[in-house]
Amino acid sequence: MVRTPCCKEEGIRKGAWTPEEDQRLIAYVQLHGESGWRTLPEKAGLKRCGKSCRLRWANYLKPDIKRGEFTPEEDDTINKLHALMGNKWAAIATSLAGRTDNEIKNYWNTNLKKRLTQKGLDPTTHKPINPTDQTGFEPKVHKLGSSGCARLLNHVARKYAGDLNRDLLTGIIIGNSSNIAEGSQNSVEVDSPTESLIFTLLNKAAARSSDVTSFLTNNMSSSPGLSNNCSFADNLDLFFSNEVISDMSMNVDNNVCIMEELRDILSYGGADAGDVKDLPEFNVTDGMEFLGSWNVEDDLHLENYYWVR
């Protein structure tokens, strides 16, 4: 199939926009709205292609665009999101009000990328370029174990699972399949009991929303790449980048925090769920409060119940 050229007409202007062209575009969009870019240039009296007009509007003329220097908070947000998503500029831009994907991309390439490199970090992976070079990086040489997992459960339960009941969570933790809904864990191959546990818990939490359930079922469970080509961590990336999840009263920092914790757990491992299951005295419902507010003591309490050390 022959591609339709963007600008087939002769005499189409390129390059920097003049103030007069900007005014024409602004006036037209204010009057007619942001649509019909293909025919807009002719109607607005502009010798530009529609695509050029759309980009000029979206990246420069739109009234809610924030210009000027990036704040340290914005730097931090971009760094964190880039570590999670990579070069998904449009997705990153949704977390920075008033900033365009183009602006963030430029800022990353001219500033933040350099800073990471100067710190000895790979700007793609955000990990040390030379593993022996510890400048600006605190390597996680320890095995993140039970307390991290306990905190993760804490986070997940508090943030997503307002109506998860204690028996259900108990069932999930001890691997009692009767408490796990069909279509969640069974249709997904995971690499370890730990992953299985976390996935199931997230799936249960997500079931609060039909949209999220649909997302998990259609996009993750039935994904041909899930069991063969797609790691569990990849699916968690998908899970957390999902719009519906993002809307669930969660800010960027919390999102990143949970993701980092998940990564730690998945990277360094915890005890096997089977160990917990076989523990005779294990009874997670005793004195436990999974929902509501948590503190360090609760974490330790959960830790004592949860993992074999």
Added chain:
DNA sequence: AAGGGCCTCAACCGCTATAGA
């Protein structure tokens, strides 16, 4: 002062995704 190199960022290009006829 001049000019060469570097940097920034607006704009462009090529491609994919999606909607709708």
Added chain:
DNA sequence: CTCTATAGCGGTTGAGGCCCT
């Protein structure tokens, strides 16, 4: 289901400004 138009995305380019010698 297929085709086409349009929107959107990410990589790349290049004009213009800045800095250094």
